[in-house]
Amino acid sequence: MIAAARIDALMNQGWPAASSTELDGWLVRRNAGVTLRANSVLPAGAPFDLGRALDYVENLYAAHGIAPSFQVGPAAQPGDLDAYLAARGYQLRNPTLVLCATVSEVLANLPEPDVAVNISAAPDDHWMDFWWSVDGRGGSAAQAAARQILNRSRALYAVIPSGPPVRAIGRLALVGDWAGLYCLAVDPRHRRLGLAQAIIHGLLRKATTLGTERVWLQVVESNAPARALYDRLGFQVASRYHYRVKA
Known part of the structure; x- marks a missing residue:
């Protein structure tokens, strides 16, 4: 481990x-x-x-x-x-919790997507706007600062479909032979349709062509549905953390 x-x-x-x-x-x-x-x-x-x-x-x-x-x-x-x-x-x-798995194991546990997943090397405006509407905190200046975080490291970006209206997105940071899954989000109106799994499949399938062998992700400990999904895909707890914030 x-x-x-x-x-x-x-x-x-x-x-x-x-x-x-x-x-x-x-x-x-x-x-x-x-x-x-x-x-x-x-x-x-x-x-x-x-x-x-x-x-x-x-x-x-x-x-x-x-x-x-x-x-x-x-x-x-x-x-x-x-x-x-x-x-x-x-x-x-x-x-x-920080969960880890081999890419090959996760792909073996994922069904082939029945929707097209568009993969790119940078987040476009549709991707950013959707992510910020789901996960963002702050106005346009904060969104611009967040976009700079994304652009500072090598990564892949997935979106379903390729243009508006966006239904699901994800990001895979590429670090050596490791990759980190971030920003996985699905429109509440389109949940339970396998879109999150399709996003993960598309990102990891592309990452295998770039030499990625292992993947990590972070999940809030209290998020039982997400943890159940990741458990089915073969992820295991490798570490954990919390924040201490001065009041």
Whole structure:
């Protein structure tokens, strides 16, 4: 099974922030406050002076108008960071599981799609508008900042159909021989028709031609329907994380 620290690094590459400051083993990420992952600390190493490092993080985020936040998982350093943050007034948010599988196993468990899935190397306006209508938080400036996150890493984008009205989308970040599934969304009026599975199939089938062998995804721990789907496809829990956000 892949190490938690390796999973953290892959996720960071698959969803890169505009700016990152290295701080004695921590990666302090900033992206105009758009998406929690891109505006949180990835605590990959233990700072020599924990209190001083936290003061620096809080001051830096305050200067950028961002709530100080940490992504805390099994590899977070120091080992008691979560308790330390809780005592400092940081609130727990979004407990999330990280699931992994081989691409070949997932494809073997997926039916052949009965709809056309359009795959491209960049998100067009129809893709972006649909994703933002389902998952977005903020206006046009926030949407533009989110689009920049997507464009900073190599990825594939799937959409059903190829133009409006869009019914389903997905993104597959490409990192070496790994890929990360993001932004999977289906129009509520077209759910339970197998569109999410069609999107996953289309992305992974294309990724196999690019040397991708393994895939990860993140799912909120409380999302039972999504977890049931991923379990049927052969995904297994490889890691987990949550956020600590200063009130």
